[in-house]
Amino acid sequence: MRRFASCSLILAGGLSIVACTPDQPAAARQPVFEDVSFRQDYSKKYSATDTTLALSHVATDRNGAVQILSSRGLLQPYAGEFLYPGTLVADKSFRPLRDKKIRAISTYRQQRVYLDDKAVFSNAWAGTLYKKHTLPNAKHFAGGKDFSFLVSDGKKLQYLNDGIAWEGSAPAGLIDIVYDARRNAFMLLSPSEISVFSATEHTVTTFYTGKGLTCLALTNNAREWVVGTHAGYFTLDAASGRQRGTLQRKLPCADLTAVEEINGKLWFGSVRGAFMIRPDGKCNYYACKRWLPSDTVIDLAPGADSSVLVLTDRGLGEICFKSMTLADKAAYFGQQVRRRHIRHGFNATLENLEAGNLGTGTLDDSDNDGLWTCMYLAAEVFRHTVTGADDALENCRESMDALERLYTINPMHGFPSRSFERRGYKYDSEPWRRAEDPEWDWKSTTSSDEAIGHMFVYGVMAELMRDEDLKKRAVVLMDSLMQHVLDNNMYLVDWDGKPTTWGKWNPEYVNARPAMVGDRKINSSNIISMLQTAYYFTHREVYKEKAFELMTRQGYYENLMRPMREITTAPASADDWSKMLSEAWNHSDDEMYFLGYWGLYRYAFNDTLQANFREAIIDHWQAERPEKDALWNIMTAVTGAQQFDLDEAVWYLQEYPLDLVSWKVKNSDRGDIMKIDTNFRNQHTAEVLPPDELEICRHNANRFGLDGGNGGATEYSAGDIWLLPYWLGRYLGVIGTPDVVKP
Incomplete structure (x- = not known):
């Protein structure tokens, strides 16, 4: 990493203090992610407005036109874009179809084919396909060789070639018919067996017997049958019918309803969503209203442009895949913030959505308006530093106006x-107070996480901003905040002359906590970072002197250097406040630590302190590695560490969903995750799930939380969640620039 130049040596409190200037980060020896394209998934949803409809099949043709069969005829998707759901409406495009009693639809040779009470027919091939049968209640069919079809009403079978070429009995409880072109045979699926109808010999023979069978698909270049059940799936050799391996139960949901091989991937539908089997054997899980109108999957089919159609009992979900770079994703998220998440310059949350409807949301205040805005503002400073973008500079000015007015x-x-x-828009009660201006109210009880967020971004701005006015304004605010803390005996003191609940860095408070209680370490780490930052940019000796007094006389150096493995619950003899603080790992503390590490490391008073602070940062990062949080990993790269799990940071950035609505998710009953015993860190599983399978949460939440969300009542801003780690990585040079950035 960097080395310091033009340093002056001062002795204080037994430790040497060296004022040093941080250079641009030297990432040449660190790994760098070349920003190549990846497949970003997202969903378009189409709801059935009539909840009494029973949906049964979905099919598409070579033109990408989609039809859904319902209990009241054919439907088609209407409108609908990402984040703006459409509906399923009656398909009136072919008027003669409205008078037919269509019982099933399918795709044959990339064209839609229909089964009604009289025939198999199609509007393709100039309407010449019309093969009559004599099963008025026919409901299953599949196309075979040279426009032959096997049809069933659940009791009888009819093979249609040149007329009705064969007729026989169907297996009891017939569920589906699937054609095997390699063997010119139709597989007949029922709950207890799979039979085979030979189109050559016109015979029905038993292929496999079992129980609880639900769905069937031919895969692996027609070498294997994948058989779904109520308890998982297994495979059969397509030639012999012998089972290969054991029943696969470790699935997000083992009660399977559909299976298809789509675009070379094995897809399953279940009573709890859809999932795709990855090459490593794990699953990409698509459940909750982030992806589907309902989790009860009825049918699967390939869609246009490599999408996957997932028909549920409440509508259609289209899982789409778009080639993107991280830079493309950053551009999208940048627009998301500007269009829906700016309130008075704050980086805000869109609240009070009606089931995810973005047109119904309101921009609401937050206890952490300052913190979330500081994190977004830092992202924009890094973006402006890297790209020189004019709009980034304007965004910085707007957010800085909001932060200044907080003071x-x-x-x-x-x-x-x-x-x-x-x-007039907030209650006249705690924590809201009347401003001198009769048009405004302000929110009190500011906490320590706000303070560290402010000092983090002011340091970033003072160091990196090209705009001299913004640099000076940042220094004024950091000086003002830290002088307030010094003037008030290391407390944030509110309107009532009392310290706020969390704005406490006084040794009487900090050191009253037992050594293993996290607040003792976090408060020590944060205040030293804040004082170093203030001293570095103001050159006021009072900040340096106070920092060394705290480190050498009050034990703050020992506190902040305490290894993370020693942080745990308070003993039974501790005070109640300490016990409350240490009931479990505090993930808000993690956010405060890592924001503070910018100033703790970059503005360290001397090389010895910097080297030791580096050890403390890496020690903390080692404890956080299982979370695979991009901000923790990339902030660790600030120290010049060669190992900071860049691949996991990229995984986080790529896997974070484009849809930031807080849909309700449930993963705790999944069968494909390995749960571990209850522990202090509240890590519930051996491996963290991908971000697009979890509830939307900021960096101050537990990424091992399995269930959550509020039913689509909130859309979060990407400003602090995604843009900060991405643009920090770009600034540090550990995330590269793509060759071509799409608009």
Whole structure:
């Protein structure tokens, strides 16, 4: 990493202090991700507005036109784009079809084919396909060689070639018919057996017997049959019918309803969503309304442009795949923030959505308006530094205006409000206070996570901004905040003259916690980072002196260097507050630590401290590695470490869903995850799930949480969740620039 130049040596408190200037990060010896395209998945959803409809089949043709068979005829998707769902409406495009009693639809030679009470027919091939049968209640069919078809009403079978070429009995409880072109045979699936009808010999023979069979697909270049059951799936040799391997039960949901090989991938539908088997044997799971109108899957089919159609009992989900680079994704998320998540310059959340409807949301305040805005603002500073983009500079100015007003809207010098809003829209009670301006209210009780967020971004701005005015404004705010802390005996003091609940860095509070309680370490780490940052940019000796007093006389150096393995629950003899603080791992602390590490490492007083702080940062990162959080990993790269799990950071950035609506998710009852015993860190599984299978959450949440979400009532901003780690990685040079960035 960097080395320091033009350093002056001062002795204080037994430790040497060296004021040093951080250079641009030297990432030449660190791994670099070349930003190549990946497949980004997202969903388009089409709901059935009539909840009494029974949906049964979905099919598409070579033109990408989709039809759904329902209990009231044919339907088609209407409107519908990503994040803006469409509906299923009656398909009136072929008026004669409306008068036919269509019982099934399928795709044959890339064209849609229909089964009604009289015939198999199609509008393709100039309407010449019309093969009559004599089964008025026919409901199953499949196409074979040279426009031959096998039809069944569940009791009888008819083979249609030149007329009805054969007729016989169907297996009891027939579920489906699937054609095997290599063997010119039709497989007949029922709950207890798979039979085979030979189109050459006109015979029905038993192929496999079992129980609880539900679905069937020919895969692996017609070498294997995949058989779904209520308890998992297994494979059969397509030639002999012998079972290969054991029943696969370790699935997101083992109660299977559909199976298809689509675009070379094995897809399953279940009573709890759809999933695709990856080459490594694990699953990409598509469940909840992020992906589907309902989790009860009825049918699967290939769609246009390599998409996958998932028909559920409440509508159609189209899982789409788009080639993107991380830079493309950053451009998309940048627009998401600007179009829907800016409130008075704050990086805000869109709240009160009606079941994910973005047109119904309101921009609401948050206890952490300052923090989330600081994280987004830092991302925009990094973007402006890397690209020179004019809009990034304007975004920085707008967010800086909001942060400055947090200080001026209340009467306390150097005290940042949590938020502000026009008067009349918030309750006149805690924590809201009246501003001097009669048009506005401000939010009090500011916490330590707000303070570290402010100091983080002010350091980033003061160091990296090309705009001198913004640099100076950042220094003024950091100086104002830290002088307030010093003037108030290392507390954030609110309107009532009392410290806020969490804004406490005084040794009497910090060291009152037992050594193993995390607040002792986090508060020590944060305040030293804040004081170093303030000293570096203001050159005011008071900040340096206070930092060394805390480190050498009050034990803050020992506190912040304490290994993470020693952080655990307080002993029975501890005070109640310490016990409460240490009931479990605090993931908000992780966010505060890593934001503070920017100033702790980059603005360290001397090389010895910097080297030791580097050890503390890496020690913390080692504890966090299972979470695969991109911000933790890439912030660790600030230290110049060669190992910081860049591949896992890229995995996080690629796997994070484009849909940031807080849909309700449930993973705790999945059969494909390995759960572990209850522990202090609340890590519930051996391996963290991909972000697009979890609830949307910020970096201050537990990424091992399996269930959550609020039913689509919130859309989160990508500003702090995604854009900060991405643009930090771009600034550090560990994420490369793509050769071509798509608009």
